[in-house]
Amino acid sequence: MGAFIRVGVQAIILSESKILLGLRGKKAFKPGTWGLPGGHVELDEGLREAVARELKEETGIVAKKMQLACVTDPRRDTNHHMQVGFLVSEHSGEPKVIEPDYCDAWEFMPLDDLPANLFIGSVDVIRSVRDEVSYLKND
Secondary structure, three states: OOOOOEEEEEEEOEEOOEEEEEEEOOOOOOOOOEEOOEEEOOOOOOHHHHHHHHHHHHHOOEEEEEEEEEEEOOEHHHOOEEEEEEEEEEEEOOOOOOOOOOEEEEEEEEOOOOOOOEOHHHHHHHHHHHHOOOEEOOO
16 A cells, blocks of 8 residues: 555734744654644544644634635655645634644744744745745645
8 A cells, every 4th residue: 555645734824924833842743843833634624624723722823714825735755745724814812832742932933034944844835825826836
């Protein structure tokens, strides 16, 4: 049996040309990197449900309005994950660390001055938002 493609969802929250990123903690895949809030789609869960659940579980933020922003092709270096990014245009709450083993901090960072140590699963989603491209092919 061959490898399987996994589906991840990521929440994109923008504020004044800044994007919300979390510093991945010691129990997270690729600790010490900065990534978007998100995770896996669970069985019997839709994409919107998954991104809203992950956002609330990780940051305490409740998504009120969101739209599909991008889809990325799976990449070998992302553990064969296809990422689906949703732009959360309306929400309530402020980001806080809810899962300290998985996230050390949440910060809004300038889109034009992002850290070099971005989480590999978020790189293409962030690039698609910055470049206003809805689909990124794995080149």
